[in-house]
Amino acid sequence: MISSIRNGTPREQGARVSHVPVSVPQEEAAKISIRNLTKTFLTRDRIFTAVDDISLEIQAGTFFMIVGPSGCGKTTLLRIVAGLEKHTSGSVEVVHSHPGCPGNSMVFQGDSIFPWMTVWDNAAYGLKMRNVPKRQIRETVGHYLDRTGLTKFANAYPHQLSGGMKQRVSIARAFANDPEVLLMDEPFSALDEQNKTLLQEELLRIWDETKKTVLFITHSVDEAVTLGDKIMVMTAHPGRTKAIVDVPFARPRSVLELRATPQYGELVYKIWGYLREEVQHAKADAEGNA
Amino acid sequence: MTRISWLERARVTMSWGLSRERLWSMSAARRDRLIGIVSPVLLLFLWEGAARQGLIDTRFFPAPSTILRTLGRLMESGELWEHGWASLQRLFWGFLVGGIPALVLGIVMGLYRPLRAAVDPLIAATYPIPKSAILPLMLLIFGLGEASKIVMVAIGVFYPICINAVAGVLEINKIYLDVGKNFGASRWQTFRTIALPGALPFIMSGVKLGVGMGLILIAIAEMIGAKSGLGYMIWNAWEILAVETMYVGLIMIALIGYLFSLALNEMERWIIPWKAER
Ligand SMILES: Nc1ncnc2c1ncn2[C@@H]1O[C@H](COP(=O)(O)OP(=O)(O)O)[C@@H](O)[C@H]1O
Numbered sequence: 001m002i003s004s005i006r007n008g009t010p011r012e013q014g015a016r017v018s019h020v021p022v023s024v025p026q027e028e029a030a031k032i033s034i035r036n037l038t039k040t041f042l043t044r045d046r047i048f049t050a051v052d053d054i055s056l057e058i059q060a061g062t063f064f065m066i067v068g069p070s071g072c073g074k075t076t077l078l079r080i081v082a083g084l085e086k087h088t089s090g091s092v093e094v095v096h097s098h099p100g101c102p103g104n105s106m107v108f109q110g111d112s113i114f115p116w117m118t119v120w121d122n123a124a125y126g127l128k129m130r131n132v133p134k135r136q137i138r139e140t141v142g143h144y145l146d147r148t149g150l151t152k153f154a155n156a157y158p159h160q161l162s163g164g165m166k167q168r169v170s171i172a173r174a175f176a177n178d179p180e181v182l183l184m185d186e187p188f189s190a191l192d193e194q195n196k197t198l199l200q201e202e203l204l205r206i207w208d209e210t211k212k213t214v215l216f217i218t219h220s221v222d223e224a225v226t227l228g229d230k231i232m233v234m235t236a237h238p239g240r241t242k243a244i245v246d247v248p249f250a251r252p253r254s255v256l257e258l259r260a261t262p263q264y265g266e267l268v269y270k271i272w273g274y275l276r277e278e279v280q281h282a283k284a285d286a287e288g289n290a
Numbered sequence: 291m292t293r294i295s296w297l298e299r300a301r302v303t304m305s306w307g308l309s310r311e312r313l314w315s316m317s318a319a320r321r322d323r324l325i326g327i328v329s330p331v332l333l334l335f336l337w338e339g340a341a342r343q344g345l346i347d348t349r350f351f352p353a354p355s356t357i358l359r360t361l362g363r364l365m366e367s368g369e370l371w372e373h374g375w376a377s378l379q380r381l382f383w384g385f386l387v388g389g390i391p392a393l394v395l396g397i398v399m400g401l402y403r404p405l406r407a408a409v410d411p412l413i414a415a416t417y418p419i420p421k422s423a424i425l426p427l428m429l430l431i432f433g434l435g436e437a438s439k440i441v442m443v444a445i446g447v448f449y450p451i452c453i454n455a456v457a458g459v460l461e462i463n464k465i466y467l468d469v470g471k472n473f474g475a476s477r478w479q480t481f482r483t484i485a486l487p488g489a490l491p492f493i494m495s496g497v498k499l500g501v502g503m504g505l506i507l508i509a510i511a512e513m514i515g516a517k518s519g520l521g522y523m524i525w526n527a528w529e530i531l532a533v534e535t536m537y538v539g540l541i542m543i544a545l546i547g548y549l550f551s552l553a554l555n556e557m558e559r560w561i562i563p564w565k566a567e568r
């Protein structure tokens with residue numbers, strides 16, 4: 001509510017994201033259900049449809065990838081699931097199976113860790129906001145800083161860290177908060193190739209410990225195939241579902257070994273096939289507008 | 291590792307200050323610092339000399355040495371402490387009374403657009419009024435006691451801190467507010483963990499401006515309707531034509547301002563560690 005007062009679009013209408021509590025979690029139950037989700041932005045001179053009638057069921061424990069060209073509405077979709085943005089129509093449900101746990105935690109696109117807090121305080125942020133007992137905070141944050149290789153930097157401030165380190169803090173912050181679902185918005189897109197691969201490896205390792213439901217957004221086909229269990233390909237403007245593809249690779253995965261297999265290459269090629277048309281559409285759109 | 295003996299080092303240090311080529315070959319920053327020390331000292335000597343030679347009218351510009359003597363006398367008699375302490379106390383309370391509401395209002399205005407829309411015009415309309423011009427009104431409302439002086443300082447401090455706090459919150463990248471929301475920060479937590487620390491660099495500039503404003507206003511307020519304080523001391527000195535005392539008062543006010551700015555710079559390094567090393 002605070003954010004929308006500062007920079008929000010005042011004329012958006014829409015229903016609210018409902019978090020339905022369910023006491024008995026079922027193995028096959030959808031953790032995230034998105035039905036006919038549409039989001040239109042009303043700008044000064046036009047109505048712009050960013051997300052168009054997307055329906056999606058994500059099972060508990062799935063690492064779900066959304067891949068699509070830049071500007072196709074991925075961030076918008078994720079922000080709606082996170083409750084940071086109101087949608088125009090349709091519904092989003094995130095099933096709560098652990099009372100007391102937050103619904104979702106987001107790893108934002110770009111720098112989002114607080115410059116005025118140390119690495120430790122950043123990672124502990126969600127737990128502190130929920131007034132979790134100090135001892136438990138120490139344990140949980142200590143664990144995730146260890147997992148992300150940040151223990152040595154616990155007392156450092158973000159300006160002393162590299163881009164990769166900052167994203168690790170952001171990931172530690174989200175995992176430490178122990179949410180029902182993790183939302184990740186292109187967390188590695190600003191990193192160089194080597195750092196990206198390292199962080200992907202680390203993310204997979206950390207994720208294997210908890211197997212939380214993840215909704216991960218990327219514009220990189222490689223990243224989608226490397227990390228995901230399922231991949232949804234989005235169309236360029238307006239954002240619709242183009243295809244949903246299963247990723248058959250076993251876990252735990254090693255990023256480099258996986259990439260050396262022919263199956264990996266085939267899947268990347270297949271998804272590129274879906275995406276190529278969309279990228280071309282997006283380009284044509286951009287040229288048409290210019 | 292090469293070791294330099296203390297003798298060599300001493301020789302380098304000694305020759306360093308002497309030769310002219312050295313003066314111009316030292317780093318620009320060092321040179322500036324040296325010039326910054328030398329020039330006021332030189333001016334004082336010129337002033338002293340001119341006063342002794344009768345080149346300037348010592349009724350208006352008494353020699354620095356006589357001012358210094360008066361300073362010593364006022365310190366001994368305790369007058370200087372009495373007035374200095376009175377001014378400091380008023381400054382302190384004025385800062386508290388004006389600064390804290392300014393801080394809270396400014397941050398909340400930065401966070402809530404409707405409040406900003408409501409209060410902004412009021413601030414814009416009252417800010418340009420010279421604060422000294424409302425002294426009579428304050429005397430009327432708060433009387434001749436401490437309250438009117440404290441309120442004057444408070445008003446002077448209020449504007450720069452409030453305006454800077456609003457600007458500081460608006461400068462905060464929106465993504466941090468989204469993070470707060472996503473991680474379930476309450477309003478109070480948002481204020482405490484995001485808005486306040488995020489706006490702090492701006493707020494500190496506001497506080498520094500506020501110190502200057504507070505000193506101006508305390509001097510003016512004490513000149514009228516006060517029986518203590520540095521402003522009173524200066525005004526009283528004018529009435530009895532004790533020019534040296536007047537200069538002592540000016541020096542004291544300048545000194546207080548200088549010490550405050552030193553303290554604030556130190557404090558800034560301490561409470562904004564994430565900016566200090568850049
Ligand atoms: N607040 C907004 N107002 C108007 N248009 C917006 C707003 N936010 C995003 N958009 C538009 O919606 C489209 C999708 O944006 P986004 O979800 O950020 O794309 P992606 O994350 O896939 O790159 C873009 O064309 C963008 O310009």
Ligand SMILES: [Mg+2]
Pocket residue numbers: 074075076109185186
């Ligand atoms: Mg995006």
